[in-house]
Amino acid sequence: MKADPAVQRQLLDLAKVDAELSRVAHRRRTLPELAEIDEAEKTLRKHRDTLVASQTAISDLDREIARQEKEIESVRAREERDRKLLDSGTVSAKQMNDVQHELETLARRQSALEDDLLELMERREALELDGQRTGAEVDKAEQELADAKRRRDENVKDLDTTQARREEDRVKLVPRFPENLLSMYERVREQKGIGAALLRARRCGACQLELDRNSIAEIKAAAEDEVVRCENCGAILVRTVESGL
Secondary structure, eight states, X not given: XXXXXXXXXXXXXXXXXXXXXXXXXXXXXXXXXXXXXXXXHHHHHHHHHHHHHHHHHHHHHHHHHHHHHHHHHHHHHHHHHHHHHHHHTOSOHHHHHHHHHXXXXXXXXXXXXXXXXXXXXXXXXXXXXXXXXXXXXXXXXXXXXXXXXXXXXXXXXXXXXXXXXXXHHHHHHGGGSOHHHHHHHHHXXXXXXXXXXXEETXXXXXTOOBOOHXXXXXXXXXOTTBOEEOTTTOOEEEOOGGGOO
């Protein structure tokens, strides 16, 4: 294939634009904020799950506390009824003994219930403190996630700007090349990542490998408008004064 040497040299400008577009794409995929966001989301989910578990446990305790308080009230009501019965003076000696025995039983029952209630209240207080700490951790994780997303968005915005500019440059460059040369360039770029590079001395600017003597001799013998390629990576080799041929 043949192409005007000046046109071939412009392939270096196109390759430079494409290289920057590739860097932008790579940068977009590997932004450190992406890993930070992923980790922050995992941390946030963990703290939220812990908070939900704590709130659920508190709700369960609240029901148990309410049940315990209701039972204590029931015992107190029965105790008050028995005391009124004793104070009425209408009970027989045998009934009085029975009522007094029941009052003693009720007192023990009330004491046990109140001890259980105190334990439940202490457990609830401990869970409440844990919930407050977990809530603070959720707030912190949410803030860290928001910060990471903000930094990601700022970086993506910068990348979008750079990409738009380079794509505009590419649109201006592409019409300068004949279709067959551009097709070769695009095919090589798709396969190897770099479509064209400068031949500097004996080294290919794409793969950075030195060409052997035979290849250099063939390139030297080739006409200026002949399109030559690297024997190692297949990239189009652009010859300039730096090639030293």
